[in-house]
Amino acid sequence: MSSTALRSISISSEEGLDGVDGSARFSFHPSCSALASVSGPITARLAAEHPARATVEVYVRPLSSVPGTAEKSRGMAIREIVERSCLLAQHPRTLIQVVVQALTNPTPGYALLAAEINACTLALINAGSIAMRGVVCAVPVGRVKKGSAISVEVDVADDVVLEGGGCFAFLFGFALSGPIKGSAPPCEDVWSTYSARPGSSFDQAELVRAREVAREAAAEVWQCVKNSIRHQKTIGETQSPHEVDVKMEI
Amino acid sequence: MSSSSVTNSSAADETLRAQIFQRLHPRVYLERFIAEKIRPDGRTFDEWRNVSVNVGSISTADGSALVRMGDTTIVCGVKAEIAEPELDHPEQGFLVPNIDLPAICSPKFKPGPPTEEAQVLSDRLNEALVASGVLSLSSLCIHPGKAVWTLYVDCTCINYDGNAFDAALLAMLGALRSTTLPKATYNEETGRTTCSRKTRSPVQLTRNFASSSFGVLDTSHVLSDPTAFEEPLMDVTLTVIVDDRGELISTTESGGAISEETLLRCINRAKERALQLKD
Numbered sequence: 001m002s003s004t005a006l007r008s009i010s011i012s013s014e015e016g017l018d019g020v021d022g023s024a025r026f027s028f029h030p031s032c033s034a035l036a037s038v039s040g041p042i043t044a045r046l047a048a049e050h051p052a053r054a055t056v057e058v059y060v061r062p063l064s065s066v067p068g069t070a071e072k073s074r075g076m077a078i079r080e081i082v083e084r085s086c087l088l089a090q091h092p093r094t095l096i097q098v099v100v101q102a103l104t105n106p107t108p109g110y111a112l113l114a115a116e117i118n119a120c121t122l123a124l125i126n127a128g129s130i131a132m133r134g135v136v137c138a139v140p141v142g143r144v145k146k147g148s149a150i151s152v153e154v155d156v157a158d159d160v161v162l163e164g165g166g167c168f169a170f171l172f173g174f175a176l177s178g179p180i181k182g183s184a185p186p187c188e189d190v191w192s193t194y195s196a197r198p199g200s201s202f203d204q205a206e207l208v209r210a211r212e213v214a215r216e217a218a219a220e221v222w223q224c225v226k227n228s229i230r231h232q233k234t235i236g237e238t239q240s241p242h243e244v245d246v247k248m249e250i
Numbered sequence: 251m252s253s254s255s256v257t258n259s260s261a262a263d264e265t266l267r268a269q270i271f272q273r274l275h276p277r278v279y280l281e282r283f284i285a286e287k288i289r290p291d292g293r294t295f296d297e298w299r300n301v302s303v304n305v306g307s308i309s310t311a312d313g314s315a316l317v318r319m320g321d322t323t324i325v326c327g328v329k330a331e332i333a334e335p336e337l338d339h340p341e342q343g344f345l346v347p348n349i350d351l352p353a354i355c356s357p358k359f360k361p362g363p364p365t366e367e368a369q370v371l372s373d374r375l376n377e378a379l380v381a382s383g384v385l386s387l388s389s390l391c392i393h394p395g396k397a398v399w400t401l402y403v404d405c406t407c408i409n410y411d412g413n414a415f416d417a418a419l420l421a422m423l424g425a426l427r428s429t430t431l432p433k434a435t436y437n438e439e440t441g442r443t444t445c446s447r448k449t450r451s452p453v454q455l456t457r458n459f460a461s462s463s464f465g466v467l468d469t470s471h472v473l474s475d476p477t478a479f480e481e482p483l484m485d486v487t488l489t490v491i492v493d494d495r496g497e498l499i500s501t502t503e504s505g506g507a508i509s510e511e512t513l514l515r516c517i518n519r520a521k522e523r524a525l526q527l528k529d
Binding site: 069070072073075076077080084108188189190191192193194195196197198199201202203204207208 | 366369370372373374376377381382383456491493495497498499500501502503504505506507508510513514517
């Protein structure tokens with residue numbers, strides 16, 4: 001059920017932005033895509049410096065018009081997620097600057113936010129300069145009527161019929177405690193929001209179900225993230241490990 | 251006499267030492283209280299601060315409310331303006347909520363443009379009010395395609411002691427409930443809208459809801475309605491919005507894993523709180 005929605009995930013860190021330490025692009029669907037860049041650890045402003053850990057600043061930019069309160073709110077959510085997933089104490093008095101650019105228009109649902117969170121995770125991995133406790137994968141979920149099935153909703157066209165939905169972000173890491181399901185490591189929740197649209201409402205059973213659906217979908221996103229790392233080239237390499245394998249077969 | 255002055259000064263010394271300890275090691279200070287099953291302001295973990303709502307105090311606004319949640323004080327005013335509707339939605343009015351956290355309310359806010367905290371709060375209040383459909387925007391229509399009401403719901407925090415979201419939502423709902431709009435008629439020939447000075451009718455709210463915020467410390471201690479001292483020390487913060495029928499409208503959780511029973515407990519407490527606040 002969820003694999004069909006996640007079939008069109010596309011990840012790329014090939015182009016690589018020049019002025020930053022790491023960057024990546026993540027999209028669930030051509031209508032839901034985000035680009036994130038990470039620079040860090042770099043010098044922090046004296047006023048923003050923290051003596052025991054790194055400071056995290058997140059800037060979210062929409063596709064069109066100036067950033068508003070909605071972008072500030074998404075920025076704060078991403079900042080809390082980055083602070084929880086990175087080991088900030090290893091880089092005191094520095095700054096980790098994350099800039100997220102939305103590449104598609106915002107929707108009433110949370111698909112764009114989930115794409116932005118995943119793009120940040122990939123950019124942090126691409127930078128490689130900040131140690132992380134785990135990899136954060138986020139998925140948007142939604143349902144049509146109260147009591148109907150909850151599924152991963154990434155297509156903007158489907159968004160209009162949704163009467164409830166949310167976004168769940170999970171931290172995946174082999175060092176965490178918990179069951180290992182399939183190939184994905186144990187995960188813990190790191191951020192979530194779930195709300196009903198006008199005229200609708202939900203109960204706690206639905207919230208629990210939504211979390212479970214999101215957990216399974218996030219494990220699939222984790223697998224996509226892992227597969228994409230194989231295709232990445234590091235600085236100085238002309239061929240990625242994937243291309244080397246293909247050539248060897250001949 | 252001298253002995254009582256000695257005891258007075260040693261009591262004052264102890265208070266000073268406690269205050270210094272609170273400033274230097276806030277988390278340890280809080281944990282010492284938590285170990286005794288009490289909070290620094292004397293409340294139990296489940297207790298909510300006293301709420302007082304004063305509606306209609308600002309006569310120059312179309313609707314107003316003053317909410318005091320413990321020491322957190324929020325003033326909200328509603329002003330109505332006539333505007334042209336959007337081309338895509340010719341029968342819908344506008345509801346524009348906003349909150350400001352000026353420097354007067356707390357030393358942590360400096361004068362200048364709205365801080366990140368104020369912007370995030372504004373966005374969350376916008377989601378809670380507009381996205382949940384508390385007010386039917388088509389009820390604000392005066393003449394389709396030509397004139398609609400725009401309601402500016404502005405909150406200002408006068409004193410910040412934590413949990414501004416719950417207090418601001420309460421203030422906004424209270425102000426909207428007390429809002430009256432003059433009867434407006436649109437004249438097609440002249441293209442102008444005339445408002446009656448005498449007839450005013452209240453705004454129609456479709457649902458009523460209340461929000462409850464919790465903070466979780468060390469995955470097991472759940473504190474309701476955190477104060478400004480407790481808020482930054484919480485590991486996980488959770489906000490639950492419940493409507494008057496006891497159904498959930500939205501939950502937002504940030505910071506980490508909370509067990510399912512903790513989540514359920516918080517939801518139940520939020521439902522009780524919504525019933526409490528209804529009165």
